[in-house]
Amino acid sequence: MNAPLPGPLNDNPNLNRWVAFPSPGKVTVLTGRVELGQGVLTAMAQIAADELDIAIERVTVRSGDTEKAPNEGYTAGSQSIQFGGIAIRQACADVRTLFLEQAAKVLGCKVDDLSIRDGRIHRNGTSTGQDYWTLSGAVDLTVKATGGGARKRVADLKSVGTSNARFDLPGKIFGESAFIHDMQIDGMVHARVVRQPNRGATIGAIDENAIRRAAKGPIEFVRNGNFLAILGADETAVEAAGVAAVNHVTWRNIEAPTPTQQEANWLLQRPVVERVFGAPDAGNAQSKERYEATYTRGYLAHASISPSCGLAIYRDSKLTVWTHCQGVYPLRAALAKTLKLEPSSIVVHHVQGSGCYGHNGADDAAADAAIIAMQKPGQAIRVRWRREEEFIYEPKTPAMVVKVRALLDDAGKPVDWTQEIWSPTHNQRPGAGGNLLGAIALPDPPPEPPPNDVPEANGGGATRNAEPLYDIPAKRILHHLVTEAPVRTSALRGLGAMPNVFALECCIDELAERAGQDPVQYRLSITGDVRARAVIEKVAAMAKWQAGAPGGTGTGRGIAFARYKNRAAYSSVVVELSVDEEIRLHRVWCATDAGLVINPDGVINQLEGGIIQSASWVLKEQVRFDNGVASFDWETYPVLKFSEVPEIEIELINTKDEVPLGVGEVTAGPTAAAIGNAVSHALGARIRDLPLTRERIMAALLKE
Amino acid sequence: MPKKFDFSVNGKAVSVSLDNEETPLLNVLRNELGLMGTRFGCGLEQCGCCMVLVDGAPEKCCTKPVWNVAGKQIITVEGLGNAARPHPLQQAFIDEQAAQCGFCLAGILISAKALLDKNPEPSRAEIAQALDANICRCGSHNRIIRAVEKAAAIMRAGASG
Ligand code: FES
Ligand code: FES
Numbered sequence: 001m002n003a004p005l006p007g008p009l010n011d012n013p014n015l016n017r018w019v020a021f022p023s024p025g026k027v028t029v030l031t032g033r034v035e036l037g038q039g040v041l042t043a044m045a046q047i048a049a050d051e052l053d054i055a056i057e058r059v060t061v062r063s064g065d066t067e068k069a070p071n072e073g074y075t076a077g078s079q080s081i082q083f084g085g086i087a088i089r090q091a092c093a094d095v096r097t098l099f100l101e102q103a104a105k106v107l108g109c110k111v112d113d114l115s116i117r118d119g120r121i122h123r124n125g126t127s128t129g130q131d132y133w134t135l136s137g138a139v140d141l142t143v144k145a146t147g148g149g150a151r152k153r154v155a156d157l158k159s160v161g162t163s164n165a166r167f168d169l170p171g172k173i174f175g176e177s178a179f180i181h182d183m184q185i186d187g188m189v190h191a192r193v194v195r196q197p198n199r200g201a202t203i204g205a206i207d208e209n210a211i212r213r214a215a216k217g218p219i220e221f222v223r224n225g226n227f228l229a230i231l232g233a234d235e236t237a238v239e240a241a242g243v244a245a246v247n248h249v250t251w252r253n254i255e256a257p258t259p260t261q262q263e264a265n266w267l268l269q270r271p272v273v274e275r276v277f278g279a280p281d282a283g284n285a286q287s288k289e290r291y292e293a294t295y296t297r298g299y300l301a302h303a304s305i306s307p308s309c310g311l312a313i314y315r316d317s318k319l320t321v322w323t324h325c326q327g328v329y330p331l332r333a334a335l336a337k338t339l340k341l342e343p344s345s346i347v348v349h350h351v352q353g354s355g356c357y358g359h360n361g362a363d364d365a366a367a368d369a370a371i372i373a374m375q376k377p378g379q380a381i382r383v384r385w386r387r388e389e390e391f392i393y394e395p396k397t398p399a400m401v402v403k404v405r406a407l408l409d410d411a412g413k414p415v416d417w418t419q420e421i422w423s424p425t426h427n428q429r430p431g432a433g434g435n436l437l438g439a440i441a442l443p444d445p446p447p448e449p450p451p452n453d454v455p456e457a458n459g460g461g462a463t464r465n466a467e468p469l470y471d472i473p474a475k476r477i478l479h480h481l482v483t484e485a486p487v488r489t490s491a492l493r494g495l496g497a498m499p500n501v502f503a504l505e506c507c508i509d510e511l512a513e514r515a516g517q518d519p520v521q522y523r524l525s526i527t528g529d530v531r532a533r534a535v536i537e538k539v540a541a542m543a544k545w546q547a548g549a550p551g552g553t554g555t556g557r558g559i560a561f562a563r564y565k566n567r568a569a570y571s572s573v574v575v576e577l578s579v580d581e582e583i584r585l586h587r588v589w590c591a592t593d594a595g596l597v598i599n600p601d602g603v604i605n606q607l608e609g610g611i612i613q614s615a616s617w618v619l620k621e622q623v624r625f626d627n628g629v630a631s632f633d634w635e636t637y638p639v640l641k642f643s644e645v646p647e648i649e650i651e652l653i654n655t656k657d658e659v660p661l662g663v664g665e666v667t668a669g670p671t672a673a674a675i676g677n678a679v680s681h682a683l684g685a686r687i688r689d690l691p692l693t694r695e696r697i698m699a700a701l702l703k704e
Numbered sequence: 705m706p707k708k709f710d711f712s713v714n715g716k717a718v719s720v721s722l723d724n725e726e727t728p729l730l731n732v733l734r735n736e737l738g739l740m741g742t743r744f745g746c747g748l749e750q751c752g753c754c755m756v757l758v759d760g761a762p763e764k765c766c767t768k769p770v771w772n773v774a775g776k777q778i779i780t781v782e783g784l785g786n787a788a789r790p791h792p793l794q795q796a797f798i799d800e801q802a803a804q805c806g807f808c809l810a811g812i813l814i815s816a817k818a819l820l821d822k823n824p825e826p827s828r829a830e831i832a833q834a835l836d837a838n839i840c841r842c843g844s845h846n847r848i849i850r851a852v853e854k855a856a857a858i859m860r861a862g863a864s865g
Contacts (some may be wrong), residue, residue, distance in 0.1 A: 169797075174785070234724075353805075353807075
């Protein structure tokens with residue numbers, strides 16, 4: 001009996017969906033995961049090279065293509081390496097076994113006598129003249145994976161565990177056409193969409209003449225219901241028209257979000273769906289010491305460096321779409337529904353975009369291009385959102401209110417933990433809980449999706465990391481799923497993990513202080529998880545953590561910890577900073593255990609990115625509303641600058657016998673909470689609302 | 705009537721004919737000359753993705769009308785070097801794996817080039833300050849700063865050797 005196949009391989013069992021030998025000396029590995037700047041394709045190549053016994057230079061990874069690559073849903077949730085990687089590993093191991101069996105047949109020997117060196121078959125150590133490519137005609141890879149191929153032992157891995165350089169970086173560094181934005185298709189025209197401000201808004205008047213004057217070049221209008229687009233061969237004219245159209249198209253039924261709605265506390269009075277997870281409420285609640293605190297975070301933008309882009313052409317009853325979204329198959333399904341086409345008549349190709357960190361405008365831009373392409377058969381369409389359009393219309397990560405209630409024993413340790421959350425959904429990906437933006441503007445728009453959030457089996461949305469990993473006898477989550485948000489909300493790096501870990505790890509520090517204990521010691525005293533203890537102890541050693549450093553001096557240190565989704569990578573972060581009117585980050589230390597490390601430098605790169613982005617969220621970021629989304633450019637939505645970035649030191653605890661785990665999201669929560677704890681240490685006063693603005697710092701100081 | 709504009713890009717004389725003399729240099733580079741290395745990030749002179757050297761000075765070109773650069777010398781990221789002959793900055797960025805998505809890099813390489821032309825031995829703080837004209841959303845900042853430091857050291861060694 002073979003072990004069950006890894007999930008994605010089970011879903012796409014035919015081996016030719018994963019591996020091909022296209023020409024002598026070359027191997028193509030196919031993956032449903034896509035490159036988002038996280039280096040995943042290089043890591044996949046390393047995995048394949050080891051399992052196939054082949055030099056990594058021979059491996060080309062193709063990804064995110066509904067014609068060829070396997071369907072692995074979304075590239076999200078730090079799951080690519082854990083699930084997608086193991087699928088490739090097993091597929092390659094099965095392929096290698098098939099080739100060895102075929103070689104044994106050809107050579108009239110036993111499989112056990114054979115080995116593979118850089119693709120060449122050796123018999124008892126000498127070359128046989130056979131290799132993957134001489135044999136590939138006779139090996140049928142359309143067969144299903146069996147899981148029978150023996151995967152390499154960790155000790156025998158050669159490429160895995162090394163910091164192989166990323167394949168995709170040189171092209172980007174030399175300024176080649178590396179991104180979807182750089183794609184050129186013969187006869188392509190540029191397009192900008194005049195966005196419907198909200199569901200149900202209808203076009204009043206269009207001042208075509210004014211828009212044409214602003215364009216200073218030929219343009220064309222395309223309209224379908226309340227979906228209005230401007231097309232033309234000259235991008236300069238189309239962009240100018242797109243800008244002008246904002247003021248020269250009027251809309252009815254506008255619902256603009258207000259400043260009151262921008263604050264997390266607005267969520268407290270909204271209609272909700274109640275969800276409860278975990279232990280029943282403790283009956284002895286009255287008899288124990290009780291500690292309660294409430295933490296909030298505002299709406300955030302993904303704020304990708306480049307606005308979204310999509311290309312499409314409809315020709316010979318076939319729609320071809322190019323996109324930088326995270327899931328080509330789910331996008332295909334959503335497009336099929338929107339455009340009333342069979343999925344089989346749509347091909348979706350992934351092309352790299354700028355870092356997205358979750359569900360940004362990518363799917364919607366692709367849908368825009370597809371909607372226009374359907375109205376202009378034979379014409380290649382390129383839609384590139386405007387900067388302002390990206391900020392205003394990308395899905396936001398929801399504001400959240402998190403209230404922690406802890407019952408304490410005589411030693412001041414928690415024995416009962418309730419984390420109560422108010423949050424709109426973290427999932428409006430097309431097809432999985434949301435709609436394509438353009439579809440809502442078409443005649444006969446799809447209905448509002450029913451209230452939903454990411455299932456707990458997938459790590460939860462608002463509830464992600466709401467349960468402390470610590471040894472607390474009773475824990476529960478109360479989730480008030482707010483059913484109406486002022487803006488479309490969806491997945492951003494870590495989903496609810498950042499606000500939840502911020503809340504619970506700040507609260508743990510508050511409890512430590514209350515118990516008169518050092519935060520590091522206090523954490524260690526309530527966790528028996530060996531890997532958790534290891535990262536906490538490691539980061540404390542790295543930072544030369546000293547118990548009892550006096551607080552309120554203007555300089556502070558904070559620590560925090562999380563295990564992502566309580567079942568993936570472990571990470572602990574220490575932050576050192578100073579506060580006067582503003583917060584100045586000095587240094588950050590981070591220890592992470594992500595199981596077997598495929599590419600150490602790649603892992604460190606992602607951890608650094610997660611730390612810096614989280615620091616940016618915490619210090620600077622909140623989407624403002626004022627008669628609409630008022631954060632619409634880099635001045636109204638500032639992010640951390642080069643001169644504001646701290647020095648960062650990271651160490652990996654490489655637990656080689658544990659499954660490899662993704663790390664894109666694990667530092668988001670610990671960084672946020674470590675900053676919160678360090679600010680509290682520096683000020684001698686606690687701020688529980690994010691971002692940590694100058695006003696909040698001043699208010700906290702005045703309260704002291 | 706299209707108007708003709710002459711300038712140089714990466715050492716080569718170019719001449720473009722355009723109806724709209726307000727066409728931003730960025731669109732000319734990308735859509736007329738096929739030089740895709742310089743990226744569009746905002747079109748608002750805020751992010752630095754479109755940074756080029758204009759007569760040696762770093763300038764954002766997403767709003768810079770083409771008439772404004774007539775007769776001038778433009779250097780884009782493609783003009784720094786290529787895979788066969790990388791500029792020390794480009795080599796250092798590869799060595800340090802100084803990116804995640806890499807979308808910001810072209811503009812950052814140009815800002816860094818302008819800095820090192822002026823100041824061959826910048827401090828970490830000076831590098832950071834020069835790069836404040838550029839946004840990196842992926843959090844690759846520290847690697848990027850390290851790569852610039854490394855390139856500066858290599859260039860100094862080359863200059864003195
Ligand atoms: S694209 Fe020019 S500064 Fe952003
Ligand atoms: S590497 Fe993605 S924006 Fe800098």
